[in-house]
Amino acid sequence: MSALASRWDRYALHPERYVCSEPETTGPTVAKILDAMPSEGTVLDLGCGQGRLAVPVATSRSDLDVVAVDLSSRMLCHATYHKQVRYLRGNGYTIPPTVGRLDGAWSVLLFQHLPVDTIARYLFSLAEHLRVGAPLLAQYVIGDHHLDLDHRYQPRELNHLAQAAGFTDVTTCRHEVVYDWGWLHARRGPA
Ligand SMILES: C[S@@+](CC[C@H](N)C(=O)[O-])C[C@H]1O[C@@H](n2cnc3c(N)ncnc32)[C@H](O)[C@@H]1O
Secondary structure: OHHHHHHHHHHOOOHHHHOOOOHHHHHHHHHHHHHHOOOOEEEEEEOOOOOOOHHHHHHHOOOEEEEEEEOOHHHHHOOOOOOOEEEEEOOOOOOOHHHOOEOEEEEOOOHHHOOHHHHHHHHHHHHHHEOOOOEEEEEEEEOOOEEOOEEOEOHHHHHHHHHHOOEEEEEEEEOOOOOOEEEEEEEEOOO
């Protein structure tokens, strides 16, 4: 995992190479996160990068605390400060234990870089941290190929992984703007 962290450390200095930050995709994505997350409590941004989404979400919801986790320490060094956002480095496949209980979680532009076994581990780890009934929203790219950092999934594959990890009310839908992006919605099921 450290070789992967080093790769993302290198990308940290060139956000234009790794993030789709056009306003027409960021705006609808932030709106979708705000719609899915509770209005108060602690929520997780998994694979947060430099806080592109964590900061506007925290700014819009003064009662939300955001824990923002990323594999790359350099990405976090360059992250945008916000008093409600706590940045934490993760190991790349589980939620850090210090995160504690979560009232919601989202992940954007991460699953497309993860092989299926890492997504499965993350979903189990998320289920351990989320309160029963808490929402999970994850974006992914729809497709079939798996190459280096480019992993695409069919909706049914992610539905199956989420259910196996203990999530209920699992649904998928298309992203509002980008034609081959999907959203996975789920709730932490009863223990
Ligand atoms: C394309 S960027 C997206 C950042 C942010 N979610 C956004 O939308 O602006 C992908 C991020 O995922 C992080 N990342 C890659 N693999 C990871 C893993 N296994 N666990 C946690 N973060 C990871 C990278 O360091 C990078 O910051």
